[in-house]
Amino acid sequence: MLGLKLATDPGWVNLAQRSIADILTDHAYCEQKAASTCIGLIQLYPDREYLVDKLAPVVNEEWTHFRMVLEELKKRSLKLGGQRKDEYAMLLKQFFVKGGSEEGRFLDRILMAALIEARSCERFRLLSLQINDEGLKQFYHKLMIAEANHYRLFINIAEQYCDKNKVKRRWDEWVNYETKILNEMELRGDRMH
16 A cells, blocks of 8 residues: 555664653654644745646644644653654655756655655554554554554645656665665654655
8 A cells, every 4th residue: 555665673662662762752853844844835836736636635634743742752751862864765856857857856846755755654554553552653653644644645745746657667766765765774763654
């Protein structure tokens, strides 16, 4: 369903539950960045009506998710920590087409967003199945569904404006690149990605 080529090491959940404060903090900032990404895409492409119409509600949804993560922190008497450098996203950005056509740059922005949503969905699924905290199991199950919908939405936006075969080819390149960087990155339980 998600088109990812590398599954997360199941041991990641064990690492993540050792420091719930850290994983929830990182998750909160991921939701903030997701809302900002949608806002940025709307600002860059105000003439693309389908994109604007579809992403405007996602901004609110992602911000709602941010507030939901804050509530999960409060329930556990934990505080939102400081934002950390997102190595995963920084490495993904290195795969953007340099120069090239506007369509290529647009497609890369949309596919990177789709990839991050897909990976988040996959990680939320692991948490919903394996984390020891029953409340967080339910919480992550709900968010897993939302992330899957967002992933699909970004793919639909790409296909709305670009040739479907081109989208598929470039998506395959993105997931191959993501597999490479994940194989090189340290598996950390204090990061969502």
